Amino acid sequence: MLGTMPARAAADRTRTGLTLVVGEEDLLVERAVSGAVAAARGGPEISVDPEISADPARAAGPASHVDAPAGVAGAEYGPPVHDVAAGELALGDLAELTAPSLFGGECVVVVRGAQDASKEVAGELTGLAADLPSDVTLVITHVGGVKGKALLVALTKQDARVVECPKITRLADRVAFVRGEFRRFGRTVDESGVRALLDAVGTDLRAVAAACSQLAADTEGTVTEAVVVRYYRGRADTTGFAVADRAVEGKLADALELLRWALAVGVAPVLITSALAQSVRLIGRVASAPRGSSDAELASEIGAPPWKIDVARRQARGWTPDGIARALAVVAEADAAVKGESASPGYALEQAIRVIVACRAR
């Protein structure tokens, strides 16, 4: 899975001018495409990579831009780029795009969404890929499903560099992604930091990537839970879930520390009871699900994202049905206390967390 990381993908490149980007994870597809284009054009992003500057097949790249006529397809460096959607191509368009130009230079053609190509265009695309002129770099994206599968099979038979970008759904892959992102910025992140960040930002990979780059830019040292939580203190739900996670995992001291801190920065007590309820409930639903249910099945039945199901499965170890029932009752009691006229919501929450941790051992 780490092979999908753009940093690695760039290093993996073979001498072929054909790159096939397969999968639905938009962010990764986009990165793979721009990586391949930048490599072909010898732009500054890639030229720092010694492997690429040492590549004789591309040696002409950086040099050729000097001669490239100004104003070609918005090019600043290197050969022109034609970025087209396969579904909008007509027969002959590709031939025209790759025909030797007046200036005889190279060109880069990006064909997006190959699964949408018409039968004729698919044939033309396969033909072009099979007999690619030496001065053409071809980058093709394909979502990888059933649609347009024959074309995909035909293309993979060519001497192509293939970059797989499947949808990231498993927690482990998400964690690997976050670690890879920080590595790109020359930073390290520990496990608690990864978890806190995913809790705070959610499942959208673009949001996760943006958060990683923000954190890398705005903080120092190893990225830990404390760093993430401090950074996201404005996002109240984040801290509520952090408290809840520690509580259901039986980490009393951590949970209480986070609770006090959350209350100190002004997180509303009702958000903490709400997070506690969600965590215990999810463990209950996961623990009582029929054996062998997949994350995806459970996710759609319960209405929670698959990665949360994955987290809940791990947290569910150590919980009994009896303990879960008691813990939910305690959370209901705490919710009543913080919504009623409890003199000290903080005390009510602290008591609830102590009991939840005790329920776990039952």
Place this chain on the structure above:
Amino acid sequence: MRANGVFADLIGQGPVVAELESAATAAARIVRGQAAAGMSHAWLFTGPPGSGRSVAARAFAAALLCGEGGCDRCPSCHQVMAGTHADLMLVRPDGLSYGVKETRNLVLRAASTPSGGRWQVVLFTDADRATEHAANALLKAIEEPAPRTVWLLCAPSAEELLTTIRSRCRLVTLRTPPAREIAAALVARDGVDPQAAMAAARAAQGHVGRARRLATDPRAARRRDEVLAVPGRLTGLGPALAAAAALVKAVEAEAAAIADELDGSEQEALRRAFGEGSTGKGVAKAVRGSAGAIKDLEDRQKSRRTRLKRDAYDRALLDLAAFYRDVLAVQSGADVDLVSAGHEADVAKVAAGSSPETTVRRIESVMTCRERIAISVASLLALEEMTLALAAG
């Protein structure tokens, strides 16, 4: 015996209707400058939920403002029902209580002379939700009423108002309408089959609106079935959590359906009221007035949605409590009509599989859940606590 005109909507309240009609007759004599007894300046309508407190107060207001004692056909009657009559001030709680400022403004307006030459009526629904300061401001107005001002207050019970206010109001107590009369009304007015009408009336436990919905809206009946199917399904952690989630869904759907229906018919009534008598110069004024009235209506409908949701939870929980009371009746061998009509087999099964002590504990769990929801504990959480307790026995 069925009343006519604006009082036709009051079911099973014969004595109350007679009293209000004679008061309206006396009021009409006063308007004509004749001597009359039997009219009062302040009235307090009490009675259990669904018995028709605000229906009675609204009908009485219409009777006072109509030239024919509440004909239900004239523009004045329609305007009262739509809430747009110039001499009727409807006061409803927007949040959960009235403040003193709103009440003072109200008192000032209430003292003005009625534009229609009859009465200035102030209808205060849920008067029990007035704050103490607000109640005191109200008290002054009731103590020294303007000659043509009538105060109509509604509250679940007289005990929930300040003694001083209570003692100055004429008390109208609605009873829980007997199932027989509710059923008869459903047959006569809604064309419901007599047997289905009786089952719905019994299941609604005296709540007229609820009985009508159960008898005429298959969705409402289905949702009640869903609620009553819960006890038989609580076999462990997973089913209990799933049942709580399903209950939330069913109850919220019912509340939304009721709110949609009320919203629609009110907007209809409002349009009709503004459409009437609006010829010539009146039209522009009516159009201008209607924009404000529609905005106001929308605001009230929004806050009502919240209350309807809470009420729907309460009804579902009362259905559930009634189920376990039926279980207890079966367990103690009492020979009574079961409230959980249509679910006798479930009642029998639960009764055979548990002890009366367990049943009492279960009823307590349901009641705890009601209290939790009343103070806004997260509904799903409160229901989960309950279904888990019910499953544990």
